[in-house]
Amino acid sequence: MEKKEYVTYGDKTGCSCGCGCGGSGTGITGCRFSLSPMTDDFVDIILGAVGKTRTDKVWQETGKLSTIYRGKQIHVEDAVKACFINAWHEGVHMTMEATYSRGCPGDISGDSFMTEDDELLNEPLIKDAHFPVACKIALYPMGIPDYMKYIAEVVNHAIDLGIYKRSAHYCTVLECDVQELFDYIHYVNTYCSEHLSHYVFEVTLSVNSPTAED
Amino acid sequence: MEKKEYVTYGDKTGCSCGCGCGGSGTGITGCRFSLSPMTDDFVDIILGAVGKTRTDKVWQETGKLSTIYRGKQIHVEDAVKACFINAWHEGVHMTMEATYSRGCPGDISGDSFMTEDDELLNEPLIKDAHFPVACKIALYPMGIPDYMKYIAEVVNHAIDLGIYKRSAHYCTVLECDVQELFDYIHYVNTYCSEHLSHYVFEVTLSVNSPTAED
Numbered sequence: 001m002e003k004k005e006y007v008t009y010g011d012k013t014g015c016s017c018g019c020g021c022g023g024s025g026t027g028i029t030g031c032r033f034s035l036s037p038m039t040d041d042f043v044d045i046i047l048g049a050v051g052k053t054r055t056d057k058v059w060q061e062t063g064k065l066s067t068i069y070r071g072k073q074i075h076v077e078d079a080v081k082a083c084f085i086n087a088w089h090e091g092v093h094m095t096m097e098a099t100y101s102r103g104c105p106g107d108i109s110g111d112s113f114m115t116e117d118d119e120l121l122n123e124p125l126i127k128d129a130h131f132p133v134a135c136k137i138a139l140y141p142m143g144i145p146d147y148m149k150y151i152a153e154v155v156n157h158a159i160d161l162g163i164y165k166r167s168a169h170y171c172t173v174l175e176c177d178v179q180e181l182f183d184y185i186h187y188v189n190t191y192c193s194e195h196l197s198h199y200v201f202e203v204t205l206s207v208n209s210p211t212a213e214d
Numbered sequence: 215m216e217k218k219e220y221v222t223y224g225d226k227t228g229c230s231c232g233c234g235c236g237g238s239g240t241g242i243t244g245c246r247f248s249l250s251p252m253t254d255d256f257v258d259i260i261l262g263a264v265g266k267t268r269t270d271k272v273w274q275e276t277g278k279l280s281t282i283y284r285g286k287q288i289h290v291e292d293a294v295k296a297c298f299i300n301a302w303h304e305g306v307h308m309t310m311e312a313t314y315s316r317g318c319p320g321d322i323s324g325d326s327f328m329t330e331d332d333e334l335l336n337e338p339l340i341k342d343a344h345f346p347v348a349c350k351i352a353l354y355p356m357g358i359p360d361y362m363k364y365i366a367e368v369v370n371h372a373i374d375l376g377i378y379k380r381s382a383h384y385c386t387v388l389e390c391d392v393q394e395l396f397d398y399i400h401y402v403n404t405y406c407s408e409h410l411s412h413y414v415f416e417v418t419l420s421v422n423s424p425t426a427e428d
Binding site for chain 2: 006007068070111134142144210
């Protein structure tokens with residue numbers, strides 16, 4: 001009988017807490033995202049946006065379900081922001097589901113470009129784009145009992161910035177300009193990488209929704 | 215100067231761990247989900263699916279970004295499954311992002327229908343639907359140091375069921391029939407409600423993708 005190849009998260013590094021602790025030290029930020037333009041032209045829009053985005057400074061992989069960029073935080077953020085802005089089309093309803101993460105104990109040090117310099121490749125081309133975005137966010141600080149206080153911290157920062165719309169079950173709703181939103185995402189990733197060994201930050205952006213109010 | 219209304223997750227119940235512990239006892243399962251049919255007819259498809267789904271036994275709210283169902287686990291699962299199957303159209307690429315959750319310390323006991331009986335309203339109408347689904351999943355067991363072992367448990371169960379395709383950065387990829395997938399989602403929610411005080415289970419389903427391989 002064929003032996004099944006099981007996954008072994010939590011015990012492969014042999015640490016006593018069972019949490020792995022293998023990947024936390026790599027410093028790699030990743031973002032897995034999916035664009036969903038709700039139009040018959042979705043293929044052209046997605047491929048056009050991906051093709052227009054400069055990804056020289058991130059490791060990338062595109063599959064049936066999503067695209068992933070990995071590397072230095074600022075370059076991952078730069079490439080995801082560009083891909084979203086490049087996919088925006090006047091009047092076309094589109095969502096982007098994005099999962100930013102860092103420090104997973106099951107992570108590996110490969111599949112990344114950590115030695116790149118800090119010059120952003122896309123920002124000069126997208127910094128003047130402005131359009132309103134609705135967004136839901138959820139932060140998951142992993143492995144610690146007092147995780148709710150970190151969630152409150154980032155939500156309260158959104159309140160300070162004036163981009164918070166409301167709290168809802170299982171998420172927080174933001175509404176603002178696209179530049180403000182990606183500035184906020186940068187703040188969250190920076191705050192989390194400084195305070196948490198492993199976090200996942202889920203963001204779903206929506207533009208041109210035909211639904212007037214939320 | 216106006217006083218800002220901040221959120222206070224983590225300290226409002228005064229528990230010493232700072233984790234709140236307010237909502238864990240409510241037993242309410244919730245699912246926040248968004249359908250994204252990638253076609254010009256997306257409004258009709260979404261409204262048609264939502265309208266066809268029997269939601270008498272769940273609390274619901276629909277907004278610009280997503281719909282939420284809350285209540286007993288089996289009824290939430292039944293309604294989400296129905297909404298997805300009702301939205302499926304031959305040849306139309308569609309994704310559904312779904313966040314199942316239970317036990318959030320910030321949760322409240324309202325906005326739910328916990329006294330309903332166990333008879334499923336939609337299952338008799340959708341149990342014979344069959345089509346292939348590609349899916350990425352990510353489980354977040356909150357507040358505990360040994361969370362990776364619970365993730366491994368549910369991934370290995372997918373391997374046992376033969377629906378596991380591969381592990382990827384920040385998610386696990388599954389491929390199977392739609393009925394098998396929702397059976398698996400039921401298993402994960404049941405396993406997590408028995409073993410974890412607070413979990414979040416993120417699932418993104420995809421049908422009719424023009425991308426052949428992942």
